[in-house]
Amino acid sequence: MRVLALIALLPGPLQAGVLAAARTLPAGTVISASDLRAVDSDRPGLSDPSQAIGLQTRITIYEGRPIHANLLRAPRLVSRNQIVRLSFQRGALRIETEGRLLGDGAAGDLVRVMNLDSRNTITARVMADGSLLAGR
Structure with missing residues (x-):
């Protein structure tokens, strides 16, 4: 009961340090340490820079706005309509x-890709080097 009385006596909402955009970050920006600043805010957001650095913004984040995990994604390695190397491997058999x-x-994402030789559409996994691996 005493804890509730103490909290009721505190002036205004409690503020905590959260990460905010140091500048306007357009959609698709890969975040670096210089893009972040700590601010006191009553709004929720990420507080650890390692949770944001290296990730890509899904939408534009305006300067001073808190950064939330749902606004970020892993950086895109491959883009729609891009021509990529497509590999299929099963045992010793490898087709490229x-x-x-x-x-x-x-x-790590599964993407749809059209084989340019056969014109068939298949699903393949994006590898760390940007190539695609089918058949797994």
Whole structure:
């Protein structure tokens, strides 16, 4: 009961340090340490810079606005309509060809891709080097 009385006596809302945009960050910006600043805010947001640095903004984040995890994503390695190396591997068999992406993708994402030789659409996983691996 004493704790509730003490909280009721505190002036205004409690403020905590959160990360905010140091400048306006357009959609697609990969965040660096210089893009962040700590601010006191009663609004929720990320507080650890390591949770934001290296990630890409989904939408434009305006200067001074708190940064939330749902506004960020892993950086896109491949983009729609990009021509990429497409590999299929099963045991010792490895087939490589070119494909056209039908959507964007980050490392580990499953994306649809059209095989340029056969014109078939398949699903492949985006690898860390930007290549695509099908058949897994």
